[in-house]
Amino acid sequence: MNNTWGDVAQYDPVTWNWIIAIYLFMAGLSAGSLLIGLGLRWWSNTDDKSESAILKAAALIAPVAICIGLACLVFDLTKPFHFWLILINYNFESVMAIGVAVLLFYIPLTFAYALMVLRDELAQWKLGFLTPIATMLLPWRKPIELVMFVLALGVGAYTGFLLSAMNAYPMLNTAVLPALFLVSGLSAGAAANTLVALLMFNSNGHEPHMKTMHGMELPVVFAEMTFIFMLFCALYFKGGAAAMALASLTTGVWAVVFWVGVVAIGFGIPLLSMLMPAHSRHTKGAMVTVACASLAGVLALRHFIIYAGQSYIS
Amino acid sequence: MSQRYVIVHDENKCIGCQACSVACRSENNVPDGVSRLQVHIQGPFGEAPNLHFKYHRMSCQQCENAPCVTVCPTGAAYIGDDGIVSIKPEKCVGCMYCVAACPYKVRFMNPETKVADKCNFCKDTRLARGEQPACVDVCPTDALVFGDTNDNNSQVAKMLLQRANYQDSTHLGTKPRVYRIPTKKGGIVS
Numbered sequence: 044m045n046n047t048w049g050d051v052a053q054y055d056p057v058t059w060n061w062i063i064a065i066y067l068f069m070a071g072l073s074a075g076s077l078l079i080g081l082g083l084r085w086w087s088n089t090d091d092k093s094e095s096a097i098l099k100a101a102a103l104i105a106p107v108a109i110c111i112g113l114a115c116l117v118f119d120l121t122k123p124f125h126f127w128l129i130l131i132n133y134n135f136e137s138v139m140a141i142g143v144a145v146l147l148f149y150i151p152l153t154f155a156y157a158l159m160v161l162r163d164e165l166a167q168w169k170l171g172f173l174t175p176i177a178t179m180l181l182p183w184r185k186p187i188e189l190v191m192f193v194l195a196l197g198v199g200a201y202t203g204f205l206l207s208a209m210n211a212y213p214m215l216n217t218a219v220l221p222a223l224f225l226v227s228g229l230s231a232g233a234a235a236n237t238l239v240a241l242l243m244f245n246s247n248g249h250e251p252h253m254k255t256m257h258g259m260e261l262p263v264v265f266a267e268m269t270f271i272f273m274l275f276c277a278l279y280f281k282g283g284a285a286a287m288a289l290a291s292l293t294t295g296v297w298a299v300v301f302w303v304g305v306v307a308i309g310f311g312i313p314l315l316s317m318l319m320p321a322h323s324r325h326t327k328g329a330m331v332t333v334a335c336a337s338l339a340g341v342l343a344l345r346h347f348i349i350y351a352g353q354s355y356i357s
Numbered sequence: 358m359s360q361r362y363v364i365v366h367d368e369n370k371c372i373g374c375q376a377c378s379v380a381c382r383s384e385n386n387v388p389d390g391v392s393r394l395q396v397h398i399q400g401p402f403g404e405a406p407n408l409h410f411k412y413h414r415m416s417c418q419q420c421e422n423a424p425c426v427t428v429c430p431t432g433a434a435y436i437g438d439d440g441i442v443s444i445k446p447e448k449c450v451g452c453m454y455c456v457a458a459c460p461y462k463v464r465f466m467n468p469e470t471k472v473a474d475k476c477n478f479c480k481d482t483r484l485a486r487g488e489q490p491a492c493v494d495v496c497p498t499d500a501l502v503f504g505d506t507n508d509n510n511s512q513v514a515k516m517l518l519q520r521a522n523y524q525d526s527t528h529l530g531t532k533p534r535v536y537r538i539p540t541k542k543g544g545i546v547s
Binding site: 046047048049050051052053054055056058059120121122125126128129132133134136137138139140143208209210211353356357 | 373375378389390391392395396397398415424427428429430431432433448449450451452453454456457458459460462463465466471472526528529530
């Protein structure tokens with residue numbers, strides 16, 4: 044029997060699609076790689092004052108990733124050429140408006156920081172005309188780093204608050220989601236830093252910074268797994284419509300994305316690689332493979348959260 | 358706010374004819390494929406020949422704590438002086454945050470204007486002229502009643518005082534202003 048009331052496609056609870064998942068991934072990646080780059084610069088014990096390959100990688104990834112992400116976001120708007128409206132109208136009750144305000148300061152700073160850190164590379168990339176700006180900015184490096192670190196924490200967490208603010212979706216409306224997004228952003232950032240440092244900045248994978256970063260990978264992965272476990276426990280204990288959302292772990296394509304993408308590739312490959320003998324684990328090929336697996340895992344997690352999260356409504 | 362406009366849907370009187378939906382489409386120029394208003398029909402329930410159906414109005418619930426207004430980054434979704442949740446089309450960028458955040462899933466992107474759209478009780482047209490919303494006027498069985506509950510003498514105020522009624526998803530704290538008078542006949546929905 045046909046229904047008499049018309050097209051019901053608009054009632055599909057899945058409103059945001061994979062483009063938003065890519066944006067969330069890119070924003071987390073940008074913030075994560077910068078947080079790790081800055082963290083290593085401040086808290087590592089080396090006296091070497093030259094720019095490390097990791098920091099160069101982070102300085103490059105931060106602006107590029109956030110711009111790719113924002114391009115996705117803008118072209119997903121139904122009125123992409125009116126995006127400027129969001130820059131002049133602010134409702135500060137809205138997490139999205141707060142995010143726009145944070146990004147408005149974050150993005151120019153990531154570009155400024157890239158110029159500073161990559162000042163020696165500018166000439167060989169035929170961007171030598173920017174070197175005077177980089178030199179001009181250098182005295183401001185410390186305050187810029189501090190502000191950027193705080194803003195990066197904001198960018199990494201806000202993507203989680205953006206989703207958790209919607210109380211109609213029990214899987215998204217959880218306190219742990221912003222923490223999960225921040226930590227998985229760190230994981231993606233570390234992986235991308237490794238990739239770019241190895242492939243673009245001729246790191247050999249044995250610098251002290253690289254070693255410190257690899258030392259952080261295990262705790263970050265465990266934090267990620269703990270937060271995911273807490274997320275599902277919260278749904279289970281809440282019962283009702285929230286507990287229904289646990290079906291996303293056992294049914295449908297997003298269960299496959301979760302177990303294969305997030306768990307097997309994103310957690311399994313990096314964890315198993317730690318069992319490899321040190322000399323083969325530290326080859327370029329192994330490090331690139333593990334980094335790609337981590338990135339794929341975080342991308343899969345964003346897709347799982349976006350689609351499975353919106354599929355269950357309370 | 359001096360007014361508190363509500364709609365009451367009497368599910369005993371409703372026959373699911375969709376006249377309200379058609380009138381709404383015509384009054385508000387709603388394009389094909391999307392709707393501000395539908396009446397979903399469940400059933401049949403009971404044993405033949407005594408079958409009956411349940412009718413459920415799908416439209417903006419005019420929440421007093423509207424999630425769409427909270428999440429809207431530009432303030433395009435707003436609550437006016439009359440308390441009605443509406444949209445300023447010139448401020449909407451089409452981020453769909455409101456469509457995602459609405460627990461009732463009654464917001465949609467208008468494919469012609471590219472702006473979020475939904476029921477606003479015909480605020481700019483019929484209400485402005487002192488008339489009832491199109492769905493209320495057209496209903497052949499008078500299953501819909503519209504009015505201001507802050508006016509104690511209004512029909513809606515009296516109705517809500519006298520008749521058992523319910524609202525959808527009150528556990529989310531949205532305080533919806535679409536009231537429903539449940540059908541007297543039951544029916545088990547598994």
